[in-house]
Amino acid sequence: MDLTLIWKTVLIGVVEGLTEFLPVSSTGHIILAEELLHFQGPPGKVFEIVIQLGSILAVCFLYRRKIWDTVAGVLKREQPAMRFAAAIVVAFLPAAVVGVVAHKYIKSVLFNPMIVAIALIVGGVAILLIERFAQRPRIKTVDDVDLKTAFLIGLCQCLAMVPGVSRAGATIMGARVFRVDRAAAAEFSFFLAIPTMIGATVYDLYKNWSTLNWDGGAMIALGFVAAFISAAIVVGAFVRFISRHGFAVFAWYRIAVGGIALVFLLMR
Template sequence: MDLFLQALLLGLVEGLTEFLPVSSTGHLILLGDLLGFQGPPGKTFEIVIQMGAILAVCVVYWRRLTGAVLAAGTDPRARAFLRNILVGFLPAMVIGAVAYKWIRALLDSPVVVAMALVAGGIVILAIERLVRKPAVFAVEDFPLSLSLRIGLFQCLAMVPGVSRSGATIMGSLLMGVERRAAAEYSFFLAIPTMAGATAFSLYKNWAQLSFDNGAVIAAGFAAAFLAALVVVKAAIAFIGRHGFAPFAWYRIAFGTLMLALLLGR
């Protein structure tokens, strides 16, 4: 497949999967391995398509985000909203900085990713059965301790294939957060988490970065942004109607298929 088309496909996959409980990193690792993707040197392509996904969630929720920032000085609920996002981000910031090399080593194993996809699907199905009646219905109403605990759940996604949004949402459900609020919190928490991961990756890989083959990079960025824009807008309604079981069955099917392909080489 042409390099430009590969970049479009991988950008599309990043945008479609980043905010759903199916693991965007896992998909990129597995598809990149299957396609034999040889993009621009360094981590440029990976970093840029993540930025596209971050931009999409900022665009969709810009009114709520800017409104909270502007009202933080006078509105306690706006302050609580911003506080809960920042507190939820702290565990990933600390643990990610300490465990960076270990995480990067795991990212090089497609078999680990495929196994994590299957295991994560089974866990989601189990949690859907265990979930109790919700007690918290808005991000602004999260107690500080709840935000911190959900942030710790998010750290499970440092294992490739687990899914950042999946770990965050499932952790929220287990702690009594209503489905819509859990999904929205996952979207909001993605902004500092992905921005922080992108900044840290830039710092670690600065010497290797290159913007050669700009058309390939731009194609991946545009595809990731547009796909994420659609997903973020549609995900809440879909989850409200169908829950998370469809994502679980998809993970199990895709992970099993990839295991068969990888082990059958």
């Protein structure tokens, strides 16, 4: 790999890791970044799948104690663990069903920079409105999320299939609408991301199996490491930040990036 390709690969991995769990759309940022950098990954879908896996594993690592305690609790049939696990499963189901049904359409029609730019702007405005009018939280921790609220959050997650909407943004803001505390909304979104992203990764592998190859293994490994490290750094800082300052800064960031991207795309 030449030096230019190395820094582009690292940058794409960092973009994935930094944006996957923030309400700014990692898919949208990857599409825009690859467009701006003229980045071409290895043949097939391995690069995109592996850097996303790096972000997933970062969250699994950071929340390993909670994940282990939940698994152990479910095996022992402890009610708090079973209730939390059930909430995650219920929240996961809507996106799993819609993803399987609409996967081909989403990938072929919606994955373009113009849709990303518009979705970033619209999502930013939505965040500002939700932050302005959200009612006082009634759910303070992830363990308190009931099945009805979990299902409604899961329906919101389906919106994130439009690139630029943001899976984290849709689930966190959806949780805020249903009166979940900011930090709890973010953490529930992180846990929900684990089965959702693993499911999407497995389904992508299945659908693209015939085109997959590991050419460019060094690029793939570099992107994975960059995504893992950047995601591990940003997740904890994000929860602390939004607990104190809310989500408005991310809304304005989305509007700015979407606006700049829109102008750039219209001027080409």
